[in-house]
Amino acid sequence: MKFKGYAYIYTIGCQMNTYDSEKFFSILSGLGYEKTDTLDKADVVICNTCSIREKAQEKAFSFLGRIPAIKKEKPNLVTVMAGCVAQQEGKKAFKRSPYLDIVLGTQAFSRLAGHIRAILAGKTQIADTDDATGIYESMPDFDCLDNDKVSRFVTIMQGCDNYCTYCVVPYVRGRERSRTPESIVEEITILADAGLKEVTLLGQNVNSYGQKENICSFPELLAKLSEIPKLERIRFATSHPKDLSDELIYAIRDLDKVCNHLHLPVQSGSDRILKKMNRGYTSKDYLERIEKLKKECPGIGLSSDMIIGFPSETREEFDQTMDLIKAVEFDGIFAFAYSDRPNAPAAKFSDAVDEAEKMARLNELLEFQEKMTEQKNMALVGQCVRVLVEGKSQKKRHSSKASQSNLPQMTGRTESAKIVHFHGEDIHPGDILDIKIEHAYPHSLWGSVQGV
Ligand code: 5AD
Numbered sequence: 001m002k003f004k005g006y007a008y009i010y011t012i013g014c015q016m017n018t019y020d021s022e023k024f025f026s027i028l029s030g031l032g033y034e035k036t037d038t039l040d041k042a043d044v045v046i047c048n049t050c051s052i053r054e055k056a057q058e059k060a061f062s063f064l065g066r067i068p069a070i071k072k073e074k075p076n077l078v079t080v081m082a083g084c085v086a087q088q089e090g091k092k093a094f095k096r097s098p099y100l101d102i103v104l105g106t107q108a109f110s111r112l113a114g115h116i117r118a119i120l121a122g123k124t125q126i127a128d129t130d131d132a133t134g135i136y137e138s139m140p141d142f143d144c145l146d147n148d149k150v151s152r153f154v155t156i157m158q159g160c161d162n163y164c165t166y167c168v169v170p171y172v173r174g175r176e177r178s179r180t181p182e183s184i185v186e187e188i189t190i191l192a193d194a195g196l197k198e199v200t201l202l203g204q205n206v207n208s209y210g211q212k213e214n215i216c217s218f219p220e221l222l223a224k225l226s227e228i229p230k231l232e233r234i235r236f237a238t239s240h241p242k243d244l245s246d247e248l249i250y251a252i253r254d255l256d257k258v259c260n261h262l263h264l265p266v267q268s269g270s271d272r273i274l275k276k277m278n279r280g281y282t283s284k285d286y287l288e289r290i291e292k293l294k295k296e297c298p299g300i301g302l303s304s305d306m307i308i309g310f311p312s313e314t315r316e317e318f319d320q321t322m323d324l325i326k327a328v329e330f331d332g333i334f335a336f337a338y339s340d341r342p343n344a345p346a347a348k349f350s351d352a353v354d355e356a357e358k359m360a361r362l363n364e365l366l367e368f369q370e371k372m373t374e375q376k377n378m379a380l381v382g383q384c385v386r387v388l389v390e391g392k393s394q395k396k397r398h399s400s401k402a403s404q405s406n407l408p409q410m411t412g413r414t415e416s417a418k419i420v421h422f423h424g425e426d427i428h429p430g431d432i433l434d435i436k437i438e439h440a441y442p443h444s445l446w447g448s449v450q451g452v
């Protein structure tokens, strides 16, 4: 039976959730629902949640706080909490959000349609969160609703076995398991035939892809994906420094389609804190990997995640983090104030860092990095970079330059994911252009088209 109506999905969190939300849309369209961006219009609402930090979790509950008012007007509205908070909270979520109909754990996606049918048939409060360790499969019959996208995320593995002491992922996404290379190649080939030019492969630790199953290594997977004719660019996240092999460095160097960019979260520059985090490397190990990357892949774009104010982090240890950041010269950093997570061992560690001190350290780091990012952007002025066009700029940028031309203002990204704006005529999403960089700004670049 098909339903008539609209589906609204609110996505919080990482790129993996963006990918999962696309799968949810595909399932809901199979049931007959159309996509809407207006919450009040919706007949099904999914809140796809993230539990990595407390802030993200609270965002989910505050969104769900809007539901009772809508449900009053529309009693048949079906409300779903999906993803990591759903997996973590299970039935308890009904206590905080009594108007929820379905709590859908991270391994229960394929049962969503059945649960919606059951709710519409009169069942109440379904929590499906038992098993977070099952075999990961891509959703069957995946049908992209908007097939014209130039760039997409594709999840290649689920879960994590690393148990960093601050992290909730192993508890909400389960044990690490990889999809088969065949299913990944098939999915991306279908997408590339429909116009996809760039894919970002997703996993908590892509460097250990396929190892457990002994199917194929991550560099081998990259080589297979490079063979897909219409695909132009391959990105991936996240890499774990302890598993960054020479083979992967050579794959970045040798495979043309693999972007010259690496997101390699270091988290801290202090060896004592790295040990307490259970990261499995020292700052020296990390810097050695960075040195090799810079040597083998000249001009490589580098980015990292940082946790500031991990329990017992001293001012001196934070300074070591700053020293590491200064030594590497990252293009960009995602820095987070440490927050306790349920089940994560660090929540029980003593000597929590004072919140105000945490924020002061975080701001100091962000201020430094802002300057570094601008400096790195400045270094590109005068250089020619390959840009994948994403479309027209949403807003007019850099108005002094823009006023000099009546041509449309376009936007795209370099291999290291920097945003570039430029004027262009007869240029389409998916085109790859050579662009000469003329101006650098803290968060973007401005250039002129040199050729296709
Ligand atoms: N507190 C703060 N940041 C965290 N991260 C993961 N867990 C926590 C936590 N408990 C950060 C890490 C990770 C990124 C995705 O989120 O830096 O790499």
Ligand code: SF4
Residues within 6 Å of the ligand: 160, 161, 162, 163, 164, 167, 168, 169, 170, 204, 205, 240
């Ligand atoms: Fe969390 Fe560590 Fe696994 Fe990353 S590697 S998902 S930080 S446990």
